[in-house]
Amino acid sequence: MEELRLVHEIQAALGNRSPRLRRWTGDDAAVVRTRPVAVTSIDTVVDGVHFRRATHSAADVGHKALAVALSDIAAMGADSGEAYVSLALPADFEEELELVDAMESLAKATGTTIAGGDVVASPVLVVTVAVTGWADSEEHLVGRDGARPGDLLGVTGRLGGSEAGRVLLERGEEEPAELLQRHLRPQPRLAEGRALAEAGATAMIDLSDGLATDARHVAERSGVELLVRLEDLPRPPGVSAEAAASGGDDYELLVAVPPQRRADADAAASLTWIGEARAGAGLVLLGPDGAVAGLRGYQH
Amino acid sequence: MEELRLVHEIQAALGNRSPRLRRWTGDDAAVVRTRPVAVTSIDTVVDGVHFRRATHSAADVGHKALAVALSDIAAMGADSGEAYVSLALPADFEEELELVDAMESLAKATGTTIAGGDVVASPVLVVTVAVTGWADSEEHLVGRDGARPGDLLGVTGRLGGSEAGRVLLERGEEEPAELLQRHLRPQPRLAEGRALAEAGATAMIDLSDGLATDARHVAERSGVELLVRLEDLPRPPGVSAEAAASGGDDYELLVAVPPQRRADADAAASLTWIGEARAGAGLVLLGPDGAVAGLRGYQH
Secondary structure, three states, rough: OOHHHHHHHHHOOOOOOOOOOEOOOOOOOEEEEEEOOOEEEEEEEOOOOOOOOOOOOOOHHHHHHHHHHHHHHHHOOOEEEEEEEEEEEOOOOOOOHHHHHHHHHHHHHHEEEEEEEEEEEEHHHEEEEEEEEEEOOOHOOOOOHHHHHOOOEEEOOOOOOHHHHHHHHHOOOOOHHHHHHHHHHHOOOOOHHHHHHHHOEEEEEEEOOHHHHHHHHHHHOOOOOEEEEEEHHOOOOOEEEEEEEEHHOOOEEEEEEOOOHHHHHHHHEEEEEEEEEOOOOOOEEOOOOOOOOEEOOOOO | HHHHHHHHHHHHHOOOOOOOEEEEEOOOOOEOOOEEEEEEEEEEEOOOOOOOOOOOOOOHHHHHHHHHHHHHHHHHHHHHEEEEEEEEOOOOOOHHHHHHHHHHHHHHHHOOOEEEEEEEEOOOOEEEEEEEEEEEOOOOOOOOOOOOOEEEEEEOOOOHHHHHHHHHHOOOOOOHHHHHHHHHOOOHHHHHHHHHHHHOOOOOEEOOOOOOHHHHHHHHOOOOEEEEEEEHHOOOOOOOOOHHHHHHOOOOOOEEEEHHHHHHHHHHHEEEEEEEOOOOOOOEEEOOOEEEEEEEOOOO
């Protein structure tokens, strides 16, 4: 579709659900009346790397691109705000509006406004989303650096399903549908992230690269050792504990909570308790008998 | 370079020049204490479309990607703030740090902090930059929609040089250096944009697609007709008036100013006065004798 016409059709597909948005599509930049703290992340998905046009519909791509960016806002405990979307579109790609509609559906479901963007030609489909969330105070947010010895570790949802779904997709299989959906339509845990922050979470991260990798980031930034009981990892049927620890793209939240706030955290989100923090460094994965099943220190 | 190591090397190359930035690289998202109004834009440059690796160094690409995004902040009259950078890198691209260093140089020169980013693999080099600028009030900003009949039209700098430079580059020519530099290292007019906003500008846009296209956006959004005297367009030696009107990628500012604020605008930025707004719609390009040389209405 001709670029200017496409831009106008995209604009017509978008809803403004932010009373603080003063200027948006159609000017040089979007203008937003702020809350005290802005929380911003940018994420890119590339055809052949993060999805494949052969196995992912345009709607899947649009959903995933926004979900991945919103997941970072969730992991800070911020409220979602505005998304800025860059579409780099190959000449043979004709499903721009399907992509945008799916993105807009997720935006609506999460209270996000797609407030600006860029549309460019490209040899390969690349979608980049920058999202800004908001908070009333820095103290309402949760970084990766606050876990303390004694804190309990919990996760939302179930792990390993997205990677299992990806393998099924590559094989052309259509069941189990739950696993395929986990891969194709990840859900950013915005409500859970916000509620866990209010419930006293000391550290939080979204599981994009897999627990075994992402938990190390928390351990390193917090200056603690994390122990994770592999057998306690929540997982869909057919997914092994090892696969649940290593599979990426689940976009669930890993959270550290002081023991005395455990009940508050359980009330805030449906959590599975999988381990704890103690003095030390790195990540220890414990097997079924409590033996060390895997040990990962810092990689740099 | 291995992705995690590259991310750490990039982080080490960046300077934090924002006292309001509370968390940045190394967490799920950047956290910024806000000013009252946020101004955000996102822009993407793609190899083979907006630059060519054959003619543009990695440093040129990094500079341009940030300059293009900052130019939108300039056109709103906002102060620059934080940039969020996505690098989609082909396996054979090894000059990531040269790209980042050039971007960081421009960030430093413009008071911008590169506060977050994403690094992904890609078959083609794609760089996306989202920039947030700041203002203390919406009234301090200038959109595309405020030009009124009688307003004077001015431009910063000279037009058409970037397109002329691009053609020279494609031919493998190295002179005149000014034209090549205009194409390879566009300068976002942040100081000029801010000063012109304070000097009473009623509408402003950055010239990315060329004056003949961008002026129409202002005419349409403001609900006026713009008259532009082609012969008055400032241009480098060797560039025709028509080429100055149609060439893109100059990233100069087109500004509308009420006649009574002309002296204030001249004090705010080095401007050339090229025309005026009147009641009507669309853009009229006037030839040397005042005859209509070209007429462009709305395209949709």
